[in-house]
Amino acid sequence: MTDDAYLLLLTETAAPLGVPPAAVGELACMETPAVRAWLDAQGVTATSPKLRLVPPEDTAAVPDDAERLPVPLGDEELSRLRQHTGPESVARVEQELLAYRDCTDGRDALLGRALAAGVPLNRVVELTGEDPAAVAAAAG
Secondary structure, three states: OOOOEEEEEOOOOOOOOOEOHHHHOOOHHHHOHHHHHHHHHHOOOOOOOOEEEEOHHHHHHOOOOOOEEEEOOOHHHHHHHHHHHOOHHHHHHHHHHHHHHHHHOOHHHHHHHHHHOOOOHHHHHHHHOOOHHHHHHHHO
């Protein structure tokens, strides 16, 4: 397995693999000189239906004779790619986890501010559903 995702061109006989890069959204790698030159050399555009993007964990399934180019993806780009290549039920749960992460970002600071503003510990616990020990630890 590699740490890079791959851009590849599907042949007529190749089984569907990966997703079209456009399905993942904007990707920084698509504007790099290396990718542009590779696309030009292959005679395709970034929107070609034969062009696919494969996550690192699926690169073993890429046929040996496939035209391919390793491309590094940022964490957010890789997360979006995995959401598009995995089962819909997994993608849905991953979206919920990302929403949870976004909600809890700054949690300790908020709990500390609440206590510093004079909101009693038991009220913070009641409002947040957090464990009293966790609220007290966040203030410390």
